[in-house]
Amino acid sequence: MDIDLFVTPAGVEERGLRDKTVVMVDVLRCSTSICAALTHQCREVIPVATVEEAMRLSSNLFQETTMLCGERQGTRIEGFELGNSPLEYTAARVAGKTVVLTTTNGTVALTRSRSARQLLVGAFVNMDRLLDHLAGQGGDVVIVCAGKEQRFSLEDTACGGMIIDRLRDRIKPRPTLSDSARSARVLFRHFAKDLGRLLRTSAHGRVLETLAFQNDLDVCAQLNAYPVIPEYQQGRITALG
Amino acid sequence: MDIDLFVTPAGVEERGLRDKTVVMVDVLRCSTSICAALTHQCREVIPVATVEEAMRLSSNLFQETTMLCGERQGTRIEGFELGNSPLEYTAARVAGKTVVLTTTNGTVALTRSRSARQLLVGAFVNMDRLLDHLAGQGGDVVIVCAGKEQRFSLEDTACGGMIIDRLRDRIKPRPTLSDSARSARVLFRHFAKDLGRLLRTSAHGRVLETLAFQNDLDVCAQLNAYPVIPEYQQGRITALG
Numbered sequence: 001m002d003i004d005l006f007v008t009p010a011g012v013e014e015r016g017l018r019d020k021t022v023v024m025v026d027v028l029r030c031s032t033s034i035c036a037a038l039t040h041q042c043r044e045v046i047p048v049a050t051v052e053e054a055m056r057l058s059s060n061l062f063q064e065t066t067m068l069c070g071e072r073q074g075t076r077i078e079g080f081e082l083g084n085s086p087l088e089y090t091a092a093r094v095a096g097k098t099v100v101l102t103t104t105n106g107t108v109a110l111t112r113s114r115s116a117r118q119l120l121v122g123a124f125v126n127m128d129r130l131l132d133h134l135a136g137q138g139g140d141v142v143i144v145c146a147g148k149e150q151r152f153s154l155e156d157t158a159c160g161g162m163i164i165d166r167l168r169d170r171i172k173p174r175p176t177l178s179d180s181a182r183s184a185r186v187l188f189r190h191f192a193k194d195l196g197r198l199l200r201t202s203a204h205g206r207v208l209e210t211l212a213f214q215n216d217l218d219v220c221a222q223l224n225a226y227p228v229i230p231e232y233q234q235g236r237i238t239a240l241g
Numbered sequence: 242m243d244i245d246l247f248v249t250p251a252g253v254e255e256r257g258l259r260d261k262t263v264v265m266v267d268v269l270r271c272s273t274s275i276c277a278a279l280t281h282q283c284r285e286v287i288p289v290a291t292v293e294e295a296m297r298l299s300s301n302l303f304q305e306t307t308m309l310c311g312e313r314q315g316t317r318i319e320g321f322e323l324g325n326s327p328l329e330y331t332a333a334r335v336a337g338k339t340v341v342l343t344t345t346n347g348t349v350a351l352t353r354s355r356s357a358r359q360l361l362v363g364a365f366v367n368m369d370r371l372l373d374h375l376a377g378q379g380g381d382v383v384i385v386c387a388g389k390e391q392r393f394s395l396e397d398t399a400c401g402g403m404i405i406d407r408l409r410d411r412i413k414p415r416p417t418l419s420d421s422a423r424s425a426r427v428l429f430r431h432f433a434k435d436l437g438r439l440l441r442t443s444a445h446g447r448v449l450e451t452l453a454f455q456n457d458l459d460v461c462a463q464l465n466a467y468p469v470i471p472e473y474q475q476g477r478i479t480a481l482g
Contacts, residue, residue, distance in 0.1 A: 007421075010251045011391050150252050152421035179444045180248075180393035183428050190427045203420045 001175040002140040008147035014115040022116035026146035027155040028204045030106025031123035035226035036086035038239040041095040045237040047107040054102045070102035105146040121230035129227045154202040161188025195221040242416040243381040249388035255356040263357035267387035268396040269445045271347025272364035276467035277327035279480040283335040286478040288348040295343045311343035346387040362471035370468045376411045395443040402429025436462040
């Protein structure tokens with residue numbers, strides 16, 4: 001098994017992903033919110049890049065079972081039902097619903113990775129379920145970190161590093177790691193004892209704290225809080241298995 | 242002082258560099274070879290992107306004092322006087338000469354960074370001279386890692402991390418680090434005890450070993466072997482001060 005990691009979607013080449021399992025990681029908060037939604041029986045999440053696309057798409061779907069969700073600069077888009085806080089995605093709100101979600105970085109990363117053999121969504125909240133699946137499928141793994149506005153983000157790279165660290169313990173013979181995969185593992189191990197601190201001290205985490213989303217940081221750091229494997233296929237994300 | 246780091250030139254925006262001191266890092270081997278050349282009294286290094294540009298440019302310069310140098314896939318370009326091994330850049334070869342150098346990654350990184358207030362070249366071999374200068378100038382610092390073919394490279398990010406780690410010890414109040422700068426520092430500290438191992442186990446280092454450039458790796462890991470500060474100005478690199 002080869003494991004590679006992209007610190008942002010910038011260098012991802014579609015051709016290189018065709019025979020790989022790709023995990024898109026956007027810890028704060030797109031990946032975590034998708035896991036929350038699907039754990040709470042949301043029917044599907046449709047990620048879109050722009051507010052306009054979200055509105056156009058939702059107008060073509062059954063109004064009663066469709067929710068418009070998403071954020072810009074961290075806060076809920078005006079007129080949308082939910083923002084991008086995982087705590088909003090309760091069973092009472094999302095069970096049975098189609099969530100049309102527009103977020104800044106996660107959607108770009110998913111779109112860039114769609115040529116993958118299988119495209120999954122990863123975060124701290126679904127770590128063990130994800131690891132079971134990745135170890136079981138046995139093929140090469142590529143982690144695509146969403147980053148923040150095309151820049152490196154600490155929390156995504158460290159979360160990718162955790163996936164790599166734990167896979168390395170489980171797979172024999174040991175997976176081959178690229179330079180970036182090795183480095184992400186080193187980064188994760190540095191912060192492994194306190195994922196909460198990792199998120200609070202990251203650039204994006206500090207912004208979310210000033211926007212009064214402290215509780216979101218606690219949820220996003222909670223290992224296995226939402227044990228589900230979101231899978232992206234033809235524009236829709238559903239729970240695998 | 243703010244310190245930022247780009248793991249590849251991909252996300253670098255010219256506007257963002259105008260009031261910064263930028264350090265371009267390409268440990269294996271562009272930065273190291275430039276330091277070797279300038280330490281050995283080479284008059285100037287002119288980095289160019291393509292073989293054609295190198296040949297065109299050198300035909301317009303005094304033949305006796307101009308050397309065509311560079312590599313593709315790690316080995317010397319046919320018909321060129323020197324490759325990209327720092328050990329080739331001896332005083333006997335380069336003193337008083339203009340070196341026209343084409344390398345795969347370093348030249349791209351320099352060109353992308355040319356809007357900087359000051360653009361310097363960094364490596365392990367000129368670490369302390371560089372740190373003295375960066376600490377003395379006091380302004381914000383951006384490290385641009387050359388990477389390898391638009392991908393993350395372990396040795397460049399870790400070398401950037403060393404610059405960050407040592408500057409952080411010297412500057413009061415402590416510099417503010419971006420997510421990527423913090424992460425590069427963690428990476429450097431993980432490998433700090435054995436820079437030779439860092440280079441030998443990196444993806445690029447392993448390729449150079451198969452090409453029989455083991456000695457280059459030893460030189461590139463040697464702290465302060467070439468104590469010079471290469472400065473890029475209007476297409477030419479000369480020794481600062």
